[in-house]
Amino acid sequence: MEDTRLRVRSLVAALILLTLTSLGARAQETAGGFLSELHEFRVNNYMALDAYYRFSGNGDTDTLNEIVIGINAANDAMNTIIKSTTGVLSTEQIEGLNQEFDQFKALMRSNINDVRKTGYPDLRLVSDMANQALAMNNMATDLYMAAQESAQTETNPRVEAARSAAVKMAQMMAKYSVRTNSQVAQTFQGSATEKPLDEQAREFDQLLATVMRGDSGSELKEIMSDISSKWEFIRGSYINYNEKNVGFVIDRYSKGILKGLATTITLLQGNA
Known part of the structure; x- marks a missing residue:
């Protein structure tokens, strides 16, 4: 019991000690790397939020650890963006995002x-x-779009669709998780201005269709087939939420889709 309490204290301390600078962060010297960090920042913040909603329902230290992992990953991405020398975005734009992130971290600490x-x-x-x-x-999405224009580099439409699909999936996971796990799920359904789950799921359909459109090698075809199969299995749960759905199964398959999309992005970039 004492070991568990110490572990929880250390995890929360790790979240509290996050600062503006990261010892291991390296500046990305390419526009592509800058966009990649902004992408990781968005995905990992939603993953941390998803884990919080599950933690609020079960109080499990392993779930708390997932929150810390998500925040740390977003923090690393933010620090790399801050230290970037590409000049893709202005100092004011980056600092504005960092201030928003600081507020999010503070609220996360308070809620934990x-x-x-x-x-x-x-x-x-x-x-x-x-x-x-x-x-x-x-x-972050607005800055991502601004960075695309500022970079003046040609981007792969399938890579961009895969990144948007990953952000959409992480966002859906968080919204689904608050319905399934939060003890206040009956009165709280996430952000007041967020799109309904069924609408987000249909947007994911379109993004996934774009990712799958085009020539693909055997490895990429296999990955995309696996993503498609996993999505077909859980799509109905996102479109028509039902309290009888098994939350941990939805979570597991959604994470599998995110992993598959990350691999897809790497493969598409390698073939560019």
Whole structure:
């Protein structure tokens, strides 16, 4: 029992000690690398949010660890963006995003501590965090689009569709997770301005269709076939939410899709 308490304290401490600089972060010297970091920033923040909603329902230290992993990954991406020397975005644009991220991290810490102290989440704070996550990631998306234009480099439409699909999947996971796991699910359904799950799922359909359009080698075909199969298995759960659906199965398959999309992006970039 004491070991568990110490582990929880160390995990929360790891989240609290996140700072503006990262010892291991390296500046990305290419526009492509800069876009990749912005992409990772968006995905990992939603993954941390997804893990929080599950943590708010089960209080499990392994789930808490997932939150820390997601925040750390987003933090590493943010630090690399800050240290970039590409000049793709202005200092003011990057600092604005970093300030939004600092607010998100602060809200995440407060919400974690609430669950640890009382055993259940504070509805107001959870709502604040959900709205902050959406605003922050919308800003990151706007900056991603601005960076694409500023970079003046040709981008692969299938890579961009795969990245958008990954962000969409991570966002759907978080929204689905709050419905399934949160003890306040009946009164709180995520950000007030977020699109409904069924609409997001149909957008994912279109993005996935774009990724799959075009020539592909045998390895890429196999990966995309696996993504398609996993999506067909869980698509109905996102389109028509049902409390009888098994949440951990949806979570597992969704993570499998994210992993497959990451591999797809790597393969598509290698074939470019």
